[in-house]
Amino acid sequence: MKGLLALAVIAAVAGAITWLVLKLRQIERQRHFERRVQARKLGWTYDDQRHGRIDYRFAGSAAGIEWEMWYDSDRGDKSPTPRATWRSNNLRTQTLSLVIIGRKRFGLESGVVGRVLMGVVGGIAQAMTGHEGGPDKTDFYDSAIDLPEGRPLFRERFAVAIAPDMPRGWVDEELQSLLMNWAPAEGRNFHADDSVEVNLRADGLQIVVQRMPEDFASWQHLARLGEHIAQLLVRAGARP
Numbered sequence: 001m002k003g004l005l006a007l008a009v010i011a012a013v014a015g016a017i018t019w020l021v022l023k024l025r026q027i028e029r030q031r032h033f034e035r036r037v038q039a040r041k042l043g044w045t046y047d048d049q050r051h052g053r054i055d056y057r058f059a060g061s062a063a064g065i066e067w068e069m070w071y072d073s074d075r076g077d078k079s080p081t082p083r084a085t086w087r088s089n090n091l092r093t094q095t096l097s098l099v100i101i102g103r104k105r106f107g108l109e110s111g112v113v114g115r116v117l118m119g120v121v122g123g124i125a126q127a128m129t130g131h132e133g134g135p136d137k138t139d140f141y142d143s144a145i146d147l148p149e150g151r152p153l154f155r156e157r158f159a160v161a162i163a164p165d166m167p168r169g170w171v172d173e174e175l176q177s178l179l180m181n182w183a184p185a186e187g188r189n190f191h192a193d194d195s196v197e198v199n200l201r202a203d204g205l206q207i208v209v210q211r212m213p214e215d216f217a218s219w220q221h222l223a224r225l226g227e228h229i230a231q232l233l234v235r236a237g238a239r240p
Helices: 002-041 103-108 112-131 138-143 150-158 173-180 185-189 216-236
Strands: 044-048 053-064 064-073 083-088 098-100 156-163 197-203 204-210
Touching: 002 044, 002 112, 002 216, 044 173, 053 216, 064 216, 083 216, 098 103, 103 138, 103 150, 103 156, 150 156, 150 173, 204 216
Parallel strands: none
Antiparallel strands: 044 053, 053 064, 064 083, 083 204, 098 156, 098 197, 197 204
Protein backbone atom coordinates (compact mmCIF):
# COMPACT_ATOMS: atom_id res chain seq x y z
CA MET A 1 0.00 0.00 0.00
CA LYS A 2 2.80 2.39 0.89
CA GLY A 3 4.49 1.54 -2.40
CA LEU A 4 1.36 2.44 -4.37
CA LEU A 5 1.05 5.70 -2.45
CA ALA A 6 4.69 6.57 -3.18
CA LEU A 7 4.19 5.83 -6.87
CA ALA A 8 1.08 8.02 -6.90
CA VAL A 9 3.00 10.87 -5.28
CA ILE A 10 5.87 10.50 -7.76
CA ALA A 11 3.43 10.44 -10.69
CA ALA A 12 1.67 13.57 -9.37
CA VAL A 13 4.97 15.42 -8.96
CA ALA A 14 6.16 14.36 -12.42
CA GLY A 15 2.86 15.46 -13.89
CA ALA A 16 3.09 18.85 -12.19
CA ILE A 17 6.65 19.35 -13.41
CA THR A 18 5.68 18.41 -16.97
CA TRP A 19 2.73 20.79 -16.87
CA LEU A 20 4.95 23.59 -15.56
CA VAL A 21 7.57 23.04 -18.28
CA LEU A 22 4.92 23.03 -21.01
CA LYS A 23 3.31 26.14 -19.54
CA LEU A 24 6.63 28.00 -19.43
CA ARG A 25 7.31 27.04 -23.06
CA GLN A 26 3.87 28.29 -24.04
CA ILE A 27 4.48 31.61 -22.28
CA GLU A 28 7.88 31.96 -23.98
CA ARG A 29 6.38 31.24 -27.42
CA GLN A 30 3.74 33.88 -26.76
CA ARG A 31 6.40 36.41 -25.78
CA HIS A 32 8.37 35.68 -28.95
CA PHE A 33 5.22 36.12 -31.01
CA GLU A 34 4.40 39.46 -29.37
CA ARG A 35 7.95 40.76 -29.81
CA ARG A 36 7.95 39.73 -33.47
CA VAL A 37 4.66 41.51 -34.13
CA GLN A 38 5.72 44.68 -32.32
CA ALA A 39 9.14 44.67 -34.02
CA ARG A 40 7.52 44.32 -37.46
CA LYS A 41 5.33 47.35 -36.76
CA LEU A 42 8.47 49.41 -36.17
CA GLY A 43 10.26 48.07 -39.24
CA TRP A 44 12.67 45.98 -37.17
CA THR A 45 13.62 42.34 -37.60
CA TYR A 46 13.41 39.83 -34.76
CA ASP A 47 15.37 36.60 -34.30
CA ASP A 48 14.21 34.23 -31.56
CA GLN A 49 16.90 31.59 -32.19
CA ARG A 50 19.29 31.21 -29.29
CA HIS A 51 22.95 31.76 -30.12
CA GLY A 52 25.23 30.82 -27.23
CA ARG A 53 23.93 32.79 -24.25
CA ILE A 54 21.98 35.24 -26.40
CA ASP A 55 18.27 34.46 -26.08
CA TYR A 56 16.94 36.71 -28.85
CA ARG A 57 17.89 39.79 -30.87
CA PHE A 58 16.46 42.73 -32.79
CA ALA A 59 17.89 44.70 -35.73
CA GLY A 60 16.88 47.98 -37.34
CA SER A 61 18.10 51.26 -38.78
CA ALA A 62 17.40 54.98 -38.54
CA ALA A 63 18.88 57.90 -40.51
CA GLY A 64 21.63 55.73 -41.94
CA ILE A 65 22.52 54.18 -38.58
CA GLU A 66 22.19 50.40 -38.67
CA TRP A 67 22.06 48.62 -35.34
CA GLU A 68 21.25 45.42 -33.53
CA MET A 69 20.38 44.71 -29.92
CA TRP A 70 20.10 41.49 -27.99
CA TYR A 71 19.31 39.95 -24.62
CA ASP A 72 21.96 37.88 -22.87
CA SER A 73 20.52 35.91 -19.97
CA ASP A 74 23.96 34.63 -18.84
CA ARG A 75 22.52 31.16 -18.41
CA GLY A 76 25.06 28.93 -16.75
CA ASP A 77 27.20 31.78 -15.49
CA LYS A 78 28.34 31.35 -11.89
CA SER A 79 27.40 34.98 -11.19
CA PRO A 80 24.56 35.61 -13.64
CA THR A 81 23.99 39.20 -14.70
CA PRO A 82 21.32 39.35 -17.41
CA ARG A 83 21.92 42.26 -19.74
CA ALA A 84 20.66 43.93 -22.88
CA THR A 85 23.09 45.25 -25.48
CA TRP A 86 22.61 47.76 -28.33
CA ARG A 87 25.39 48.16 -30.91
CA SER A 88 26.03 50.01 -34.17
CA ASN A 89 29.15 49.53 -36.28
CA ASN A 90 28.51 52.68 -38.35
CA LEU A 91 30.36 54.87 -35.89
CA ARG A 92 33.83 53.88 -34.67
CA THR A 93 36.96 55.38 -33.17
CA GLN A 94 40.43 53.84 -33.11
CA THR A 95 40.46 53.58 -29.32
CA LEU A 96 37.95 54.02 -26.51
CA SER A 97 36.84 57.66 -26.81
CA LEU A 98 33.48 57.95 -25.03
CA VAL A 99 32.10 56.60 -21.78
CA ILE A 100 28.71 57.49 -20.30
CA ILE A 101 28.03 55.88 -16.92
CA GLY A 102 26.54 56.68 -13.55
CA ARG A 103 28.37 59.35 -11.59
CA LYS A 104 29.16 57.05 -8.65
CA ARG A 105 30.63 54.37 -10.86
CA PHE A 106 32.62 56.97 -12.78
CA GLY A 107 34.13 58.21 -9.53
CA LEU A 108 35.19 54.69 -8.60
CA GLU A 109 36.56 53.73 -12.02
CA SER A 110 38.42 56.95 -12.76
CA GLY A 111 40.07 57.09 -9.34
CA VAL A 112 43.52 55.68 -8.66
CA VAL A 113 42.24 52.54 -6.91
CA GLY A 114 39.67 51.88 -9.63
CA ARG A 115 42.23 52.16 -12.41
CA VAL A 116 44.62 49.83 -10.61
CA LEU A 117 41.86 47.23 -10.16
CA MET A 118 40.81 47.51 -13.83
CA GLY A 119 44.44 47.05 -14.84
CA VAL A 120 44.71 43.89 -12.75
CA VAL A 121 41.45 42.47 -14.11
CA GLY A 122 42.48 43.30 -17.67
CA GLY A 123 45.85 41.62 -17.17
CA ILE A 124 44.21 38.46 -15.85
CA ALA A 125 41.75 38.39 -18.76
CA GLN A 126 44.58 38.83 -21.26
CA ALA A 127 46.64 36.06 -19.64
CA MET A 128 43.69 33.66 -19.72
CA THR A 129 42.44 34.39 -23.24
CA GLY A 130 45.56 35.60 -25.02
CA HIS A 131 43.97 38.92 -25.96
CA GLU A 132 42.55 41.97 -24.24
CA GLY A 133 39.15 41.41 -22.73
CA GLY A 134 37.65 44.82 -23.40
CA PRO A 135 38.27 48.56 -23.86
CA ASP A 136 41.34 49.92 -22.12
CA LYS A 137 39.68 52.22 -19.62
CA THR A 138 42.83 52.72 -17.61
CA ASP A 139 44.51 54.52 -20.53
CA PHE A 140 41.27 56.31 -21.40
CA TYR A 141 40.82 57.77 -17.91
CA ASP A 142 44.40 59.07 -17.91
CA SER A 143 43.39 61.84 -20.34
CA ALA A 144 39.58 61.73 -20.40
CA ILE A 145 37.57 64.94 -20.02
CA ASP A 146 34.46 64.92 -17.85
CA LEU A 147 32.07 67.05 -19.92
CA PRO A 148 30.43 69.79 -17.79
CA GLU A 149 27.29 69.65 -19.94
CA GLY A 150 23.66 69.11 -19.07
CA ARG A 151 21.38 70.09 -16.23
CA PRO A 152 22.76 69.93 -12.64
CA LEU A 153 20.58 66.91 -11.81
CA PHE A 154 21.87 65.08 -14.90
CA ARG A 155 25.51 65.82 -14.00
CA GLU A 156 24.80 64.63 -10.47
CA ARG A 157 23.59 61.27 -11.73
CA PHE A 158 25.67 60.71 -14.88
CA ALA A 159 29.18 61.35 -16.18
CA VAL A 160 29.93 61.90 -19.87
CA ALA A 161 33.66 61.34 -20.35
CA ILE A 162 35.35 61.87 -23.72
CA ALA A 163 38.84 61.64 -25.23
CA PRO A 164 40.48 65.08 -25.77
CA ASP A 165 39.97 64.95 -29.55
CA MET A 166 36.24 64.19 -29.37
CA PRO A 167 33.68 66.95 -30.16
CA ARG A 168 31.83 68.72 -27.36
CA GLY A 169 28.54 70.54 -26.99
CA TRP A 170 26.30 67.67 -28.13
CA VAL A 171 24.65 66.61 -24.84
CA ASP A 172 21.09 67.80 -25.47
CA GLU A 173 17.84 67.72 -23.48
CA GLU A 174 16.55 64.57 -25.17
CA LEU A 175 19.66 62.58 -24.32
CA GLN A 176 19.43 63.67 -20.69
CA SER A 177 15.76 62.74 -20.56
CA LEU A 178 16.32 59.33 -22.16
CA LEU A 179 19.00 58.47 -19.61
CA MET A 180 17.23 59.81 -16.52
CA ASN A 181 13.67 58.73 -17.35
CA TRP A 182 13.56 55.11 -18.46
CA ALA A 183 10.46 53.62 -20.07
CA PRO A 184 7.49 53.15 -17.69
CA ALA A 185 5.70 49.84 -17.09
CA GLU A 186 8.23 47.28 -15.82
CA GLY A 187 10.96 49.93 -15.79
CA ARG A 188 9.45 51.97 -12.94
CA ASN A 189 12.01 50.71 -10.44
CA PHE A 190 14.87 50.61 -12.95
CA HIS A 191 17.75 53.00 -12.18
CA ALA A 192 19.70 53.76 -15.34
CA ASP A 193 22.61 55.40 -13.51
CA ASP A 194 23.31 52.06 -11.81
CA SER A 195 22.84 49.91 -14.91
CA VAL A 196 23.59 51.74 -18.19
CA GLU A 197 26.99 52.17 -19.82
CA VAL A 198 27.70 53.75 -23.23
CA ASN A 199 31.03 53.20 -25.02
CA LEU A 200 32.40 54.38 -28.37
CA ARG A 201 35.45 52.44 -29.49
CA ALA A 202 37.01 50.46 -32.34
CA ASP A 203 34.17 47.93 -32.57
CA GLY A 204 31.47 50.59 -32.67
CA LEU A 205 29.02 52.45 -30.48
CA GLN A 206 27.65 50.21 -27.75
CA ILE A 207 25.18 50.48 -24.89
CA VAL A 208 25.08 47.76 -22.24
CA VAL A 209 22.18 47.68 -19.79
CA GLN A 210 22.43 45.39 -16.78
CA ARG A 211 19.20 43.85 -15.47
CA MET A 212 17.02 45.72 -17.96
CA PRO A 213 13.31 44.82 -17.85
CA GLU A 214 12.35 42.69 -20.87
CA ASP A 215 9.09 44.51 -21.63
CA PHE A 216 8.94 45.88 -25.18
CA ALA A 217 8.74 49.47 -23.95
CA SER A 218 12.26 49.08 -22.56
CA TRP A 219 13.52 47.69 -25.88
CA GLN A 220 12.01 50.66 -27.69
CA HIS A 221 13.64 52.99 -25.19
CA LEU A 222 17.05 51.36 -25.65
CA ALA A 223 16.79 51.58 -29.45
CA ARG A 224 15.76 55.23 -29.26
CA LEU A 225 18.65 55.99 -26.90
CA GLY A 226 21.18 54.31 -29.18
CA GLU A 227 19.87 55.99 -32.34
CA HIS A 228 19.83 59.39 -30.67
CA ILE A 229 23.39 59.16 -29.34
CA ALA A 230 24.63 57.99 -32.74
CA GLN A 231 22.90 60.87 -34.53
CA LEU A 232 24.20 63.40 -32.00
CA LEU A 233 27.77 62.21 -32.51
CA VAL A 234 27.46 62.21 -36.30
CA ARG A 235 26.08 65.75 -36.32
CA ALA A 236 28.82 66.85 -33.90
CA GLY A 237 31.44 65.52 -36.29
CA ALA A 238 32.83 62.60 -34.31
CA ARG A 239 35.68 61.36 -36.47
CA PRO A 240 35.85 57.69 -37.62
